[in-house]
Amino acid sequence: MTIEEAKNIKLEDYLHSLGYNPVKRQGMNLWYKSPFREETDASFKVNTEINKWFDFGLGKGGNILTLASVLYCSESVPYLLRQIEEQAPHICPVSFSFQKQSPTEPSFQRMEVKPLESPVLLSYLRERGINTELAKRECCEVHFENNGKHYYAVGFPNVRGGYEIRNKYFKGCIAPKDISHIRHTNRQNEVCYVFEGFMDYLSFLTLRLDSCPQYPEFDKQDYMVLNSVSNVSKAFYPLGNYLRIHCFFDNDRAGMEAILQIRKEYGSTINIRDASHLYSGCKDLNEYLCKRNPLREKKFIQTSVPKKSKGRSL
Numbered sequence: 001m002t003i004e005e006a007k008n009i010k011l012e013d014y015l016h017s018l019g020y021n022p023v024k025r026q027g028m029n030l031w032y033k034s035p036f037r038e039e040t041d042a043s044f045k046v047n048t049e050i051n052k053w054f055d056f057g058l059g060k061g062g063n064i065l066t067l068a069s070v071l072y073c074s075e076s077v078p079y080l081l082r083q084i085e086e087q088a089p090h091i092c093p094v095s096f097s098f099q100k101q102s103p104t105e106p107s108f109q110r111m112e113v114k115p116l117e118s119p120v121l122l123s124y125l126r127e128r129g130i131n132t133e134l135a136k137r138e139c140c141e142v143h144f145e146n147n148g149k150h151y152y153a154v155g156f157p158n159v160r161g162g163y164e165i166r167n168k169y170f171k172g173c174i175a176p177k178d179i180s181h182i183r184h185t186n187r188q189n190e191v192c193y194v195f196e197g198f199m200d201y202l203s204f205l206t207l208r209l210d211s212c213p214q215y216p217e218f219d220k221q222d223y224m225v226l227n228s229v230s231n232v233s234k235a236f237y238p239l240g241n242y243l244r245i246h247c248f249f250d251n252d253r254a255g256m257e258a259i260l261q262i263r264k265e266y267g268s269t270i271n272i273r274d275a276s277h278l279y280s281g282c283k284d285l286n287e288y289l290c291k292r293n294p295l296r297e298k299k300f301i302q303t304s305v306p307k308k309s310k311g312r313s314l
Contacts, residue, residue: 001085003077006064009084011046011053014064017230018071021254022046034058036070037169071172073144073151083175111144111174113155113163121154124168128199129289131206138182138202142174156180156198156225164198164227173227179234182223190243191221193275194235196250196258200285201225204248207289221246229258236265244271250284251276 012022012030022030023042028049031042034057043056054061058070068080116122116139122132135154142155142165153165158178165172180198183189195201201223208216222242224235229249239245245262249255255276263272279288 001081003065003081006081006084007051009064010048011051011064011067012048014067014084015046016254018228021252035171037171072175073172079175083177086177111142113140113142116141116154118152121152121167124166125154125202127168128203128286129206129292130199130202131209134205134209135202138205139198144174156227158225158227166199177227177231179227179231179238180225181238182225184219184222187219189220189222191246192224192239192242192244193221193246193248194224194226194239194262195248196226196229196255196284198225198227200248203286203289207285226258229254232258232261236262240266240270242270244273246273246275248275248278248285251280251282 015021015032015035018035020032020035022032024031028047030046030048032044032046033039033042034044034055036044036055036058039057044053045056045061046053052061052063053067060066060070064084065077065080068084069075072080072083074080116136118141121141122135125132125135138156140155140157140163141152142163143150143152145151151170153167153170155163155165155174157163158176158180160176160178162176162178163174164177164180165174182201193204195204205216205218208218224239226232226235239262245266247255247259247262249258259272259274266272279285282288282291
């Protein structure tokens with residue numbers, strides 16, 4: 001992919017392929033909740049006429065390459081073009097044949113992965129309602145330097161050795177970006193629970209443990225985290241090994257489209273369930289967890305805990 005080919009991609013389409021959709025439209029301007037951090041009010045603007053973005057919280061903006069540089073914490077243009085190229089099939093219906101770029105390392109330096117123990121990061125997870133002992137088991141702590149500055153964040157590994165990274169002020173990934181698949185080696189499960197992001201996965205585990213502390217039965221099903229609905233096609237092959245799939249996606253258009261893609265892929269060969277109605281009225285499972293309505297939470301757990309009768313599980 002060339003720089004000009006990348007710049008010709010509409011920012012609206014690129015953001016949609018990453019799972020981000022505008023919350024409002026004002027003429028030629030689209031307003032989003034920032035992809036760089038958690039926020040309640042939209043502060044990220046895309047001007048569709050000039051195909052440029054500006055993040056008021058960050059105080060910077062630009063074209064698709066400057067957007068990718070912030071998302072992937074790199075200023076290496078060949079590296080950024082490869083990341084954008086990976087999204088191209090999710091944006092355009094045609095097949096692209098781009099000249100292969102020579103390998104170039106991203107601008108991460110001195111990256112260190114260690115057990116999750118930072119008080120700041122653990123406090124951030126508690127603010128999101130997450131059980132920190134579960135988070136320590138499922139996540140790690142990633143430290144790295146970029147452009148001479150030191151960063152650290154909660155890291156969640158994927159199947160290709162990359163990491164989704166989060167802290168209170170930043171949301172991004174360390175490439176390669178891919179799905180995460182959590183399987184139990186001591187048993188063959190017929191059911192897989194699928195989540196958009198790892199915060200929703202941790203939210204589910206927290207809800208299950210809080211309501212069933214003695215027998216949470218985490219191993220009754222496998223788990224998959226898409227790490228963006230744009231990765232849904234990457235999940236097709238491993239999901240084909242299950243008889244039942246339960247999708248805990250966001251209550252938005254992107255979440256609905258992801259479920260439709262999975263159903264289209266498997267037809268009637270696999271029982272696919274949309275579990276988002278369990279947290280209706282909330283954007284996602286983490287928002288549901290943070291609101292902590294005891295009556296709704298009890299109903300959620302009763303519906304999501306595997307049933308032992310007739311050898312079936314939900």
